[in-house]
Amino acid sequence: MTIAKDSQREYRLHILKQLEENARHLETLDYSGSKVTFPLDQGIPEPDPHAKVFFFDIDNCLYHRSTNIHEIMQQSIRSYLINELSIDEDEAETLNQGYYKEYGLAIRGLMMFHGIDAMEYNRTVDDSLPLQHILKPDLQLRKVLYELRQRGHIDKMWLFTNAYKHHALRVVRILGIADLFDGITYTDYNVGPNSLICKPDPRAFEKAKLESGLGDYSNAYFIDDSGNNVEQGLLLGMSKCIQVVEDNHVDEILGNIPMGALLVNSVSDLPRAVPELFK
Incomplete structure (x- = not known):
């Protein structure tokens, strides 16, 4: 004992x-993209039936699974x-x-x-x-996400994670891309077990839809490393659902690649997967 x-x-x-x-490390971050520029826990906006929103998973999606995080x-x-x-x-x-x-x-x-x-x-x-000992600013990732914003085909770029906000925001700050997003939908751990919802629960997607102001799933783009999450996005009618499968590694627990999913090796491959957004 x-x-x-x-x-x-x-x-x-x-x-x-x-x-x-x-x-201490977070306090020292001062490079481009290391600061969050959107308000946290903002109110629910009026849904826009025409707004196009791109939802981004974070872990093993915005950074490579090969980091072994x-x-x-x-x-x-x-x-x-x-x-x-x-x-x-x-x-x-x-x-x-x-x-x-x-x-x-x-x-x-x-x-x-x-x-x-x-x-x-x-x-x-x-x-x-x-x-901070594993991740670092990803200039190629920043370039692709910045170009996606600049092309103007997407109205909002939105983080959508099963993590709590502390971890989620630390990741995007270290990667140097925190300023490129318009908001975040995260799993609120500060609730009871019956109220804790996360992907692939359709209620989690509905929460992201409401918080981002998305009016219709048909105007949504979604990228995630989980086949189960991507499958739910497809079932809900999201316009394009993209699965990150690095080096053909599919985790059985996360689910297999669903029919209708677009595949990329990393988020930096988005111009190839959705070229219409980069014209």
């Missing part, structure tokens, strides 16, 4: 130190479960993968069946990731 408590204490101290380092995040989740639920690594992996597959996010299952505080989970798991 003493060994377990000592291990938990060391784990929590490590997390605290990493959070402090991450906060997904794997680092999975290890962060396992470490949290091992230390906070006092279970072994195999059980932690089973819980994580099972809840992710069932609910789209492991945290929902953890809230429902283990009484986990979602905001503390987010702080410990996502906010503590050392992203």
Whole structure:
């Protein structure tokens, strides 16, 4: 018991130190695109029946899966479960993968069946990731997104993520593209388990539709690395749904490539996938 408590204490101290380092790093960001220019948690606008909105997933979409952030995040989740639920690594992996597959996010299952505080989970798991040692400004990505804005065929470029806002905004700030978006729809962890909704739940898409002011799904473009999420976008009637499949890697938990999806290796390939938006 003493060994377990000592291990938990060391784990929590490590997390605290990493959070402090991450906060210091964010304060130093001053390059182009490192500042968020849209208002957070803005009110619901009047839906515009003519507005065209491009929805962008963030994790493993705006940055390459080959950065291995997904794997680092999975290890962060396992470490949290091992230390906070006092279970072994195999059980932690089973819980994580099972809840992710069932609910789209492991945290929902953890809230429902283990009484986990979602905001503390987010702080410990996502906010503590050392992203500054993995990501850097992506000038090619910025060039493509900037050109998409400048061409004027899209009225709004909108972030649409299953992450909480802290992690989501840290990613786009480090990548140097935070100023190119008009808003964000994120998963609100500060609610009860029955109110926590995320992709591919159609209610999450409806939330993004309302918050962005999109009047009709037929005027929406959507890019995501999850086949399940892309499939839901297609079912809802989004104009074009694009799946990022890097190096032909398809994750079974995220779902296979759905019929009707456009495929790209990265977001930088958008001019090839949707050339009409870059004319």
